[in-house]
Amino acid sequence: MKGSSEAPLAPSDEAEACAYVAEARGRKEALDIVGGGSRSGFGRPPEGRHALSSARLTGIVFHEPAEMTLRARAGATLSAIEAALDAHNQMLPFEPIDHRMLYGGGGEPTIGGLVATNASGPRRVSAGAARDSLIGLRLINGRGEAIASGGRVTKNVAGLDLVKINCGALGGFGLITEATFKLLPRPESETTIVIRRLDDAQAVAAMTQALGSPYGVSGAAALSAGMGREFSRTILRLEGFVDSVDQRAEKLLAALADFGAERVLGGEDSRRLWRGVRDAEFIAKPRERAVWRIGVRPSRAVEFVNRLGPTALAHFYDCGGGLIWLASDPTVESAAAVRAALVASGGHATLMRAPSPLRAAVDVFTPLSPPLAALTQRVKAAFDSDGLFNRGRMYAGI
Amino acid sequence: MSQIAFPKPDPKILARRDEIVAGLAAILPPDGVIADLAGRRAFETDALTAYRRVPLAVALPRSVEEVAATMKFCRDVGVNVVPRGAGTSLSGGAIPQEDAVVIGLSKMSRILEINLADRYARVEAGVTNLAISEAVAPEGFFYAPDPSSQLACTIGGNVGTNSGGAHCLKYGVTVNNLLGVRLVTLDGEVLDLGGPELEAAGLDWVGLVCGSEGQLGIVVEATVKLLRAAEGARPVLFGFDSADDASRCVAAIIGAGILPVAMEYMDRPAIAICENFAHAGYPLDVEAMLIVEVEGGEAEIAAELARIAAIAKAHNVRVTRESMSAMESAQIWKGRKSAFGATGRVADYICMDGTVPTGRLPEALRRVGKICAAYGLRVANVFHAGDGNMHPLILYDINDPAQQEKAEQAGMDVLRMSVELGGCLTGEHGVGIEKRDLMGDQFSAQELAQQMRVRAAFDPQWRLNPAKVFPLDGRAA
Numbered sequence: 001m002k003g004s005s006e007a008p009l010a011p012s013d014e015a016e017a018c019a020y021v022a023e024a025r026g027r028k029e030a031l032d033i034v035g036g037g038s039r040s041g042f043g044r045p046p047e048g049r050h051a052l053s054s055a056r057l058t059g060i061v062f063h064e065p066a067e068m069t070l071r072a073r074a075g076a077t078l079s080a081i082e083a084a085l086d087a088h089n090q091m092l093p094f095e096p097i098d099h100r101m102l103y104g105g106g107g108e109p110t111i112g113g114l115v116a117t118n119a120s121g122p123r124r125v126s127a128g129a130a131r132d133s134l135i136g137l138r139l140i141n142g143r144g145e146a147i148a149s150g151g152r153v154t155k156n157v158a159g160l161d162l163v164k165i166n167c168g169a170l171g172g173f174g175l176i177t178e179a180t181f182k183l184l185p186r187p188e189s190e191t192t193i194v195i196r197r198l199d200d201a202q203a204v205a206a207m208t209q210a211l212g213s214p215y216g217v218s219g220a221a222a223l224s225a226g227m228g229r230e231f232s233r234t235i236l237r238l239e240g241f242v243d244s245v246d247q248r249a250e251k252l253l254a255a256l257a258d259f260g261a262e263r264v265l266g267g268e269d270s271r272r273l274w275r276g277v278r279d280a281e282f283i284a285k286p287r288e289r290a291v292w293r294i295g296v297r298p299s300r301a302v303e304f305v306n307r308l309g310p311t312a313l314a315h316f317y318d319c320g321g322g323l324i325w326l327a328s329d330p331t332v333e334s335a336a337a338v339r340a341a342l343v344a345s346g347g348h349a350t351l352m353r354a355p356s357p358l359r360a361a362v363d364v365f366t367p368l369s370p371p372l373a374a375l376t377q378r379v380k381a382a383f384d385s386d387g388l389f390n391r392g393r394m395y396a397g398i
Numbered sequence: 399m400s401q402i403a404f405p406k407p408d409p410k411i412l413a414r415r416d417e418i419v420a421g422l423a424a425i426l427p428p429d430g431v432i433a434d435l436a437g438r439r440a441f442e443t444d445a446l447t448a449y450r451r452v453p454l455a456v457a458l459p460r461s462v463e464e465v466a467a468t469m470k471f472c473r474d475v476g477v478n479v480v481p482r483g484a485g486t487s488l489s490g491g492a493i494p495q496e497d498a499v500v501i502g503l504s505k506m507s508r509i510l511e512i513n514l515a516d517r518y519a520r521v522e523a524g525v526t527n528l529a530i531s532e533a534v535a536p537e538g539f540f541y542a543p544d545p546s547s548q549l550a551c552t553i554g555g556n557v558g559t560n561s562g563g564a565h566c567l568k569y570g571v572t573v574n575n576l577l578g579v580r581l582v583t584l585d586g587e588v589l590d591l592g593g594p595e596l597e598a599a600g601l602d603w604v605g606l607v608c609g610s611e612g613q614l615g616i617v618v619e620a621t622v623k624l625l626r627a628a629e630g631a632r633p634v635l636f637g638f639d640s641a642d643d644a645s646r647c648v649a650a651i652i653g654a655g656i657l658p659v660a661m662e663y664m665d666r667p668a669i670a671i672c673e674n675f676a677h678a679g680y681p682l683d684v685e686a687m688l689i690v691e692v693e694g695g696e697a698e699i700a701a702e703l704a705r706i707a708a709i710a711k712a713h714n715v716r717v718t719r720e721s722m723s724a725m726e727s728a729q730i731w732k733g734r735k736s737a738f739g740a741t742g743r744v745a746d747y748i749c750m751d752g753t754v755p756t757g758r759l760p761e762a763l764r765r766v767g768k769i770c771a772a773y774g775l776r777v778a779n780v781f782h783a784g785d786g787n788m789h790p791l792i793l794y795d796i797n798d799p800a801q802q803e804k805a806e807q808a809g810m811d812v813l814r815m816s817v818e819l820g821g822c823l824t825g826e827h828g829v830g831i832e833k834r835d836l837m838g839d840q841f842s843a844q845e846l847a848q849q850m851r852v853r854a855a856f857d858p859q860w861r862l863n864p865a866k867v868f869p870l871d872g873r874a875a
Contacts, residue, residue, distance in 0.1 A: 147844060154786075160613070
């Protein structure tokens with residue numbers, strides 16, 4: 001892995017960032033965008049010559065509690081944002097994953113990194129992913145121009161939406177400098193229904209029934225035996241005003257009585273459990289294993305895991321079975337097995353954690369069809385014709 | 399009459415009309431090509447009826463393969479393409495050009511797959527918005543975006559403009575409920591973007607295509623989220639003596655951590671127009687009215703409505719009327735959803751669609767009133783208050799060219815104001831031709847050029863819906 005031993009370029013405002021990019025363009029030197037460093041293991045290994053850092057682009061631009069919107073600079077830390085929102089009983093709706101559990105602890109999550117990875121959590125079943133709450137951003141493109149897309153209002157269809165294509169693009173189209181989110185009120189209360197000792201198929205059935213119920217389930221996960229308890233646990237979360245949560249929990253418990261639903265967790269016990277689901281804590285160790293994030297239809301989840309057989313060393317389900325966190329050996333053979341199993345089930349897989357050589361050798365993201373690969377090249381060129389930003393982080397050669 | 403310019407038709411294409419029609423006829427079945435003038439005229443406009451252009455020909459493919467063959471043919475002969483769903487665009491997004499082939503999706507209206515266990519439906523682009531919800535209603539599910547035109551408008555068009563609706567305050571707009579699209583490019587390639595799984599892997603192509611107004615390709619299929627409906631829902635009407643009280647009440651409800659499924663605003667003229675049409679029991683002697691809807695079980699609804707009513711009381715609400723039956727609820731919504739149609743019975747109107755930050759609503763309402771008064775025009779306001787998406791209906795007489803001109807000017811002033819207040823030109827209707835020439839008010843030249851470069855990655859020849867969205871001058875891609 002090439003890298004620079006020089007100090008990273010750390011612009012303190014957009015104008016300076018534009019100047020750095022223009023300079024790099026002039027010298028045809030690739031840039032490796034860095035934020036707080038907590039997600040640097042995500043994607044293919046960096047190839048850039050100079051690090052371009054958001055570290056000095058910090059601060060909240062505005063937080064309008066009554067409008068439920070917040071705009072922050074890319075280098076603002078998530079902890080600073082969450083503290084500010086907490087003071088007004090608000091939150092980012094999508095429960096962003098903190099990748100430090102997976103990657104081993106270093107760094108500090110930032111807004112820019114969150115956007116670049118579309119970092120989301122269990123609440124995506126009711127509130128969507130980061131891309132659903134991201135309503136505006138600013139970025140510096142490969143020409144060294146500051147470009148705004150979207151804005152600060154939740155409904156906005158003026159022009160092409162360049163916001164969402166940049167959310168999860170791993171910085172490949174430019175340096176994100178600002179992001180604007182819509183917010184949600186922080187729920188007054190949360191309750192988690194726990195069903196013990198279901199097998200995978202029963203767990204998915206219970207989650208499917210819960211998510212297909214009218215009770216507003218905001219988290220549905222299934223943990224294998226050995227993940228925090230010696231027995232398997234299917235967990236279902238309800239959030240909202242206390243009275244509403246209590247009423248819905250009672251109804252959901254009754255609806256799921258056949259599955260043996262009975263135990264209820266509240267408060268910090270519930271919150272701790274969902275943080276673990278969010279951060280993939282249950283398969284983060286042992287550290288040498290590769291970790292995959294797999295999107296399948298819930299009805300195909302169990303057959304997918306079964307098809308993998310011994311390749312799957314450990315797994316748990318989030319999003320009602322629509323998301324599988326899975327550990328494998330960090331080998332080319334295991335990666336091939338995961339890809340092969342997906343062909344039969346449909347869906348997508350991202351190699352979230354593996355040693356750099358493996359991430360350089362196999363597809364980290366689901367491989368593109370030839371027309372889509374060509375389109376990806378053209379869109380990359382539309383933002384960054386000289387290939388300055390994060391070259392090869394998502395797809396080799398792009 | 400009109401100030402919105404269309405590109406001059408290409409005489410070379412016009413001269414080749416017979417050849418192009420014959421080429422389409424070789425690809426499509428006999429009822430899939432409309433070439434006669436009377437037939438083509440049915441496609442000359444959409445819901446922005448002040449503008450009309452009769453297209454060169456109309457193609458009505460029945461399958462993805464036929465769409466792909468038609469697109470490839472159009473590319474090969476170098477003719478422009480205007481995609482069309484049901485033609486309900488309020489921004490002129492489906493208005494043709496004389497030298498363009500309309501590709502209509504009306505024959506592709508099948509629901510291909512409903513999967514309640516995995517909570518999605520896959521449908522052809524010509525399926526109407528409401529048809530999806532109707533297909534899954536017996537099992538208690540629904541498709542969330544509900545534009546007022548949902549009885550007629552198609553899912554393909556909804557994707558094109560990222561349609562919203564009254565209930566998107568809680569459930570989001572089309573892009574938040576869209577999992578995948580099948581897109582046919584001008585090259586005739588079929589791209590499957592996203593899919594029924596949660597979140598697209600890799601780049602969010604679905605997010606780029608949604609709201610792109612037919613500029614990147616033709617959406618032939620959509621995979622959409624299905625949601626389980628709440629146990630129950632109930633709207634309540636609040637009448638206020640001042641617009642400010644109503645606007646502040648909206649902000650206070652949100653500020654209290656309450657997120658109703660819908661919060662709709664109507665001013666006095668809009669209330670009168672809608673009540674006269676729908677007999678929904680709206681209070682006629684108030685300056686502003688909110689329709690607030692909450693969902694859940696009976697006890698939850700009662701508790702949440704009590705919280706909301708207390709906030710309304712603190713904001714000097716004068717009339718409160720809770721729906722007492724399903725029929726009453728339907729009447730209340732019928733009044734709101736027929737606002738545009740009911741207004742059309744009273745006067746001609748243009749409907750603006752700017753969004754402003756909700757904190758600026760009182761100011762925005764005052765300024766809209768002033769702008770219209772300065773042109774000597776009446777205005778009725780009916781809009782989604784929870785998200786600041788305003789819909790001033792500027793009333794005029796279409797037979798008076800001077801008035802039409804004034805109405806359009808007033809509309810543009812209103813949209814410029816939306817941008818100036820920190821909002822945008824269009825919340826859910828799209829740019830189309832209507833707001834095309836205002837794009838420079840919202841975006842810098844560099845920003846527009848960036849969008850156009852992305853557009854050109856899909857359509858380097860600018861064949862797809864080319865007169866729309868981007869100002870005609872400065873199109874260096």
